[in-house]
Amino acid sequence: MTGSSGDPTPPEGLPESIVADLDQLTPEQLRKTIIHARELLQASDEADSPIEPRPGEDIIRVTEHDGYTEVVKRVRCADGCSNCPHGPYLYHVTEEPRPEGGTHTHWSFLGRVEIDEE
Ligand SMILES: [Zn+2]
Structure with a gap:
């Protein structure tokens, strides 16, 4: 099943609950979601040092x-x-x-x- 142009297929692995939530958002809220997601990504990238020993x-x-x-x-x-x-x-x-x-x-x-x- 393929969605119409107004109903994009979410990327594989994206939780369904997130997809359902995003469907409810206004364009303005979606933009803010993207901004917040970028900030979260940058924060995790900084913590994601290439050679970082994990516990144990x-x-x-x-x-x-x-x-x-x-x-x-x-x-x-x-x-x-x-x-x-x-x-x-x-x-x-x-x-x-x-x-x-x-x-x-x-x-x-x-x-x-x-x-x-x-
Ligand atoms: Zn062992």
Whole structure:
């Protein structure tokens, strides 16, 4: 089913409740929604540092390469388990442009690595 020109199809992944709410808005309210959404995006981009250890992660090594950053880190399960921490694992981290502007960080998991530890 395709909508008419006056009934655009919302992007996949947009919650239906949001779509329903947006349908009710006046053009003026829609403009304000866009402004607020942009502000939220910018705020999250600032917090979204490329190589930021998340809770339970140990960054072991970060190496800058041309076009990507190589990261070796250990990962702990949320609840912890007898095998924690896991890894170390090797990731290639790249910054990819978002359609709506800005960039997002893409982590490619490459597998377990052996490292020398002091
Ligand atoms: Zn674990």
